[in-house]
Amino acid sequence: MQKKRRFNLREQGEILRYLLAFTQGYRRYFALSMLLMLIASTIAAYLPIIVQRYIDEVLAPGRANLRLTLGVACVYIGLELVRSTMGYVQDYLFKLASEGSVAKMRNRLYRKLGQMNMAYFHTTPNGEVVSRITNDTETIKEFWNVFLSFFDGLTNAIMIGFAMVSLSARISWVFMAFVPLVLILIYTYQKTSTLVYQRMRDALAQVNARLSESIGGMRVIQHFNQEERMAAEFEAIDAHYVDARIRMFKMNALLLNPAVNLIQQVVLATVILLFGYLLTHGHALEVGLVYAFTSYAQSFFSPIAQMMDSLSQYQDALVAGHRGMNLLADERLEPKQAPDALDVAMDGSLTMRDLSFSYDGVTPVLEDIHLTGEAGEMLAFVGHTGAGKSTLINLLMRFYEFETGEILYDGRSIRAYTKESLRSQLSFVQQDSFMFYGNFYDNIRLNGAYSDEEVEAAAKFSGAHDFISNLPEGYQTMISEGGTSLSAGQKQLVSIARAVLRQTPILIFDEATANIDSQTEQQIQESLGQIRQKHTLIVIAHRLSTIKDADQIFVLEHGKIIESGQHDALIAQEGTYYDMYRLQSLQGQTMG
Template sequence: MTTKEQLTVIRRLMGFAGPYKWFFIWSVVLSATISGINVFLPWLLQTYMDRYLRTSNATIQIMWMFAGFYFGGMLVRAIMQFWQNYSSTMGAEYMLENVRRKLFSQLHAKGMRYFDQTPGGSILSRLMNDTMTFANFWALLNTLILALFAVVSSFIAMYLTDVKVALWTLILVPFLVMTIWYYQHYSSKVYRRMRERLSQLNTKLAEAITGITVIQEFRQEDRTSKRFQKTNQSYYDTRKAMIKTNTLLLSPMINLFYALGTALVLGLFGVRGLHEIVAAGVIYAFITYLNNFYSPMSNMMDSLSDFQNGMVAGSRVLRIVDDQTLAPQQHPVAGATITRGKVEFRHVTFAYDQEHPVLKDVSFVVEPGQTVALVGQTGSGKTSTINVLMRFYEFQSGEVLVDDRDIRDYPAAELRSKLGLVLQEPQLFYGDIQTNIRMYNTAISDEEVRQAARFVQADEFIERLPQGYTTPVLERGTEYSAGERQLITFARTVVTDPKILILDEATANVDTETETMIQTGLNKIQENRTTIAIAHRLSTIQNADQILVLHQGQIVERGTNDELMAQAGYYYDMIQLQNAAHKD
């Protein structure tokens, strides 16, 4: 990263620390005070050595006085160091919590296209690993500020102690600056590669863990392990390069400059001692100031590794903030509510990538209370139609109307509450069955949860469980059968009492017996509701008021089951293929 890019990242990251600025301001004030004490303590000993010890004027009272001042200064410095470290660390922790909360909220405001294009492991890496490193960066930035105060105050003290020797020590500064510049220039590339490799590593891990069943089923353990080892080796190589860089250019280089500076100072005072008396207190104070000059630099150089890591991590975090792949925006009109459930598509064209349409001039009307089925081969545009209606993606042209009003006129909350979606793959969350049906909506009572379960025939298996509706649900609900998981998601949809019901192949993963069991419930759900259903089992939608046959993003046939069978077209062929498959 260039210096300009780093300054831009720092400026933007400052915004996250804004609510907690007093932690950082107080830390800076304490850093300046600590630097002043670090100058005062060597001066105190220099005064005691040169004015009292060297001249034999020291008394017990003077000795205890200087000892008391020195002890008091050390005690005050220790207390201030505690509060300085506490302030900077707590400020960083509060900011980390704030950053993760904001990023999590922003992720939920992203459109589905963002998640189509960004691997889940990469998102997880940015939200956890990068934000943690970026929080450490704030604590380390405070270390840099402390080092800056120490360097400036130490040089001023050296200058006031002996001007010529202080100016001679500056001869090493250009070499030190060149070292720091080279480290920043080279290490930023190394750290960027390292963060990218870590993101890839997390992606591989997430993919392997979530797909472990398929991996074992197809005996792909060795191949998956080799792919992981390759990615892990790449991450190891970048960390090895980072360690080599840090080992060479950080503390060892500063210690070398300190040794050279000490030799230079002792040499200059030694030459002067050949011609005049040099006070021991002056030499002690000067060496102490020189140590105070280089010691913080050593800490600062050690911190530069984490600083660079934080810079790269911060830039990766900001990519989430800057990504404008937002969910489709609504322009709500006051008082807009869905009361009837009429749905209409007028010449809608939609493309996921803005270039290759998957829906082409699609038009249809679903009257309130009607059931419309979408059928067609894989890739024909059925699910895309649902994605547009649910506002998961923005369509490019045409109109989508609900109750004869543009769908964008409704508040997002109104759409979500009046459109009920049941997907082919049921998703359960960690908790219990009751929570999964209610989905943390405290306005839904326990009795309403039970009524919804009875409505879809899910109460039978739930009440047989040891703890009934409070039976735990572990990750993704894998302890329940596919049919049971789907019944829970049916109840989840019913309990909100939607006006429009959308079934995206909702019974595709349900066995015939379970499908028969819930079909009665589905018929009840569809009463007085507009229903749009996608189904691979064409036998389940033969009673639909209208069937739309899609082919390559266009509606090629429409009508009732009998009408389409009479046409002997696409729908007829699909029925014949399914019947032949069942006979086989």
Template structure:
């Protein structure tokens, strides 16, 4: 089974500096804590570098010639202990103070991304792969914390310590110590950057294949029933296995190349430290340096090279997290297809009249869906739209909700172009019962109350009664607290639709849309629901997208669509009187219903 060819191109277009600048607002929100953390960092490093300096004085004090009295330098030992304690205290202070910054930034970014995802158009959500996005978001949110962690806990402390060591070496010892130190650090950094850049594409490939494998796993679980219907468990497992196999190969290459990088870094540090110790030992032999100076130089180098060895890992991890963060920032930078106009105002629903005025629409330029569609639903009227699949019926509801903008023409509510009003006020005024009802994996009460989160138990139950589902819920062991399962899979299609009907009843909007709302119901339930819907729709402007013509015979007007155009319009009676498409559809459905009725059993002899 073939694996989609991975490309490194998206990462080559990364802008790491811009992404780092994107983090500044998060830091600015906690600028007081950031300042305290930085002060603690500096004090911790001053204490850390002061330890070997004080150790030198202790060694020199104790290094006396034979015959001289040995005096224990109590003050120096106490100072040594105080510096150790201070280093630990200020490091922990920095961590504790900065914790709010790290996790606050994660919270804000996660909230910002989810908010942006809800703002993106239906087109984006129809094309997205849920598993890939959830994994990218998980890594992206973690990347903000990681980058801050690396910068404040690793990179800045290492730079500060390096500068302090450089000052000590330049002020107290020959320039060759400083030259060797600077040269070692420079070679180390250049080597680390070059090799890390060379091996970065292995990490990028790992991320891409990880997201792909996660997406395949989530898709197969979301479509569990479909997988079972077609006995395709092995097909899904093979697909998942092949992707993980490619991921494993990339992971092995990433690890082996990292081992090469680590060995090179260790070699550079070992060579630099060896030269430093040779020079220091030579100085002691020649009487130019004391034994305490040797200890000081050795301790300073060890203190500096230890975090420097971690700096290589930090650099690689920083590059990885920048790659992860880039995915999220590109998502945040994705333009919203449907935006409120700069001068948008709340929709004022006075009568609830809906008008489609010469509307044309296409999902893509080469796929026109609607052409010159004009009709009006007057206040309190019920207008039904029928037609074969692909005629553009459900697209009308999506345009009314402004999930898409029309390509030409206008959609008006009480004379207001819906592109000139806020999306929130528009959708507050409309309620829908969709053909495919998807419920939250929460209780039935939660799913009904979702239409109006502040609704009381009595209001929820009343809506359920009007949707003829209260008795069913009441007979469940846990009643309204019954959890419906992911996407409502524990309920039948008819039960889910009745929950959706109860939900729209609870919302009580001025305009109602029924998108084949009874398609999953049996005939008896359908009649009960139709009666309830008729009662609900009496005082509302109603658009009904229907497949079963028997459900819309009472409509004030029926629009018959074909290939994105309205071919016929009128009441059920007037349309039947014509020898047109509606009459053909009616006869065909009547014939199908008659054939579906089982024959009566023969009387016994």
């Protein structure tokens, strides 16, 4: 969690520049909206003067008549209609621009997520990531309303100030004397509110993270009767969020609108006392002037009260904007390819030289990996849990950057291929396959230009066709998000169909048959055998019986290759591979 701190003026300026950068393309709407608001504020400041002059120059001297009164009323109503129309157009243009700029920001943040490396997603809860893209950007939308309120309040206060000075400079100073008190309130709020809003944003991110985790793991929660414990933990996290909200409400109630309203009433009382003093000391006092200044007492401070209320949203937007800035500035990006990387077709050979890797830069996960595989070979990696097998696959897929050594495809560094070229020539089948919301055609082709017939052929190859065709709507059946409506084995068959459909030179299987029944596994093994001459197969296997025909088997232990060779040769060595194979054979006999 980020350390909670206040934003100084320089940091606030950086955040505002970050937010304003997304207004490009919408600035003319913002500018026109503010121009209309300026005109509307001028009209609003002038309206009380019309009434004041009518009272003092028409009613008081007894010059009123129907024609003159109707004329004044028509002018007043006409200006009010113009002001209301401008207010509507101004509000529409401003909302249009704010929605567009926030959508631009949301899209930019989403694109940045696509550039992050896997370490970011492994260390950042899903709910917090979602909060960055949804809750925080919605908060930024409120920032534009804050900006609008500030501009509205400022222009109203300035225009009303000029109007009051034009009527009576002496009485106007009563209003101006209280402005420093409002500025002190703003400064105090700025000093105390950032921590409160940062605490609230962090608490909301924790709520989202726990909710996302619970939804994804609901099967495990129910299986182990953890509903009450998880509910209690969620309630504790939610209570932390509610507490943060209550702190915000207390602060806002003390320093925002109520405080300004109090100042407004004090000013009004002071103006009334001043008028009374002038009357009791023999000064002539026009009734219209009394009306104008009592009206301005409301009009002058109401925009300021709105500005003060907007400060709460401003502080919230600062925190949300800072989080967005941090995401865009986060350097945990996916590995970079060489500047002169090319889009080159592969044959499928693989070489690793002196390859070492560590997730944290301290504890080695892979050390001094050396191997060579020719195109069309089947390379298998085995080892106990934590040996480094999946990490090796992550490096082959270019999900992580390695510290030392080389990975070469067809003798070319993995960095010498463009990212698009590299990923388009590698098919990856994970142990835990992810399904997107959509039908089976969509999930297998993944927006690729493949016909329905090609999709079905790939599904037949993987063994997925049988269960798909038995569904009421067949390939048009909708799959729930994450594939919760499918078994683990069914999801793996669909994932294998994805890989086979693309006919890439290299196919990578990360224990892809772990959740498949023996009959389907045998079918897949036979199918894979048919394409080995055209494709290089890289397999992480738990069941050693599935890799007996591999051209090379590499045994990993603590990140190092301790044995390598074909099945029969490794069995003859009676080393680690022999022990693993014999143990699995004994387990199979026991289960049989």
